[in-house]
Amino acid sequence: MDILVQPLNRVIRVAPGANLLEALRAAQVPMSYSCLSGRCGTCRCRVLAGDVLDGGRAQQRPLDGMDGALLACQTYLTGPCTIEVPAPQEAVVHRACIVKARVAAIEPLARDVRRLLLRPAKPLAFSPGQYAQLTFAPGLSRPYSMASLPGQELLEFHVQLMPRGRTSAHIAGRLRVGDAVRVSGPLGAAYLRPRHAGPLLCVAGGTGLAPILCVIRGAVAAGMRNPIHLYVGVRSPGDLYGLDWIEQLRRDHPALVAHIVVASGANPATQRRGLVTQAIAQDIASLHGWRAYLRGTPPMVETTTLVALGKGIDPMHVHADAFYMQGN
Structure with missing residues (x-):
């Protein structure tokens, strides 16, 4: 049974019922993975054509609205298909x-x-x-x-x-x-891709600032010179924090532009009133060739993803992990 792997344009032959991640590793296709149990989301890829048995839906929440998205470690091959994997140079393996x-x-x-x-x-x-x-x-x-x-x-x-x-x-x-x-x-699959040379859109809602700070700090540490557009969204000024860290990053990375967006009670001298999605829609005409790192609540991540897709970003270049608040 033949599996076409994009963007490598490679055909690999597997037996029916084979696990997709195991088949990719056996064929020495570079592929990110970590937990091997469907929890981490790192081995995310996409079905472009054909059918597979996706066993990950019961364990993993919807994968950011990406059509055909699945987890390779939880996917079993039932017939010929075409699979899109992330760029090989972006593969990372940190065993859980x-x-x-x-x-x-x-x-x-x-x-x-x-x-x-x-x-x-x-x-x-x-x-x-x-x-x-x-x-x-x-x-x-x-x-x-x-x-x-x-x-x-x-x-x-x-x-x-x-x-x-x-x-x-x-x-x-x-x-x-x-x-x-x-x-x-x-x-998580929303990790920094340091080989990307184009602009970065970094969007943080609330404590989503933590991983976004980590992404930007990682870009600085890696010597990346990419233009970075940071949008931080909060409900009110009392929810805002990290301004000193953001200012330090602006000094460390002159190509960083930061936008503080406050839904209610914004200080017009230093903050914008409204939602981050509105600010992005106003500021950026096209996101073609960009990478987006999105962290926050599911509604914020989902609406920002829709705005980014509407402005031409490649769906595989939207890196997002939403915060689900229910439970403990």
């Missing part, structure tokens, strides 16, 4: 692991946001923009994105305090310096 860590600091960042610093017992390999599952006690576990860069001494996370959120309440009220935390990861 569990790292023990201790709380180094808990600091307020905004009205309902806390900065959590963890000291891991050993380094956690990840790419800028990914996230990890933090477990504090049985029943107290949530995914949070790294704001720190790989290789730094401390892992940094930004925690949104949620109404009736047991995990965030534990972090804000009961967690203490020195407490043990289990870090599982890395997870």
Whole structure:
């Protein structure tokens, strides 16, 4: 049975029922992966033609609205098909692991946001923009994105305090310096692609600023000179944080342009009123050749994705992980 792999334009022969990720690895097709269980979303690709058996839907939420999107590790080949994989030079492999860590600091960042610093017992390999599952006690576990860069001494996370959120309440009220935390990861497909030379659109809603800071910090550390357009959206000025970090990044990366968008109560001298989608629609005529990194709530990610697609961005160049607020 023949499988056409794009954009490599390679045909590989597999047996019916073969797992797609295993078939790609056996054929030495460069492919990102991590957890091998359908949780991390790293092995995302797309079916262009033909049929496959997609076993990942029960484990993975809809993949950002991308038509034909699937997870290679959860996909089984049932007939000839055409599969689109990310560019080979963008493949990363950080095997998922569990790292023990201790709380180094808990600091307020905004009205309902806390900065959590963890000291891991050993380094956690990840790419800028990914996230990890933090477990504090049985029943107290949530995914949070790294704001720190790989290789730094401390892992940094930004925690949104949620109404009736047991995990965030534990972090804000009961967690203490020195407490043990289990870090599982890395997870997520919205990691920095450092080989891209075109402009970057970086959009953060609320604590989505953490992974977006990590992406931009990673671009600076990698020596990327790309124009970067950063849009930070919050509901009110009291939800805003990280302005000093953004200013430092502007000094480090002169091609960074930052837009602070506040839905209500914006300071007209330094902020824009409205939604990030409205600001992007007003500012940018075309996103052809751009990469987009989107982090925030599902409605923000979904509407921003639609705006980006409407302005000509390649769907495979929209890198997004939405924050789902239900649960702990």
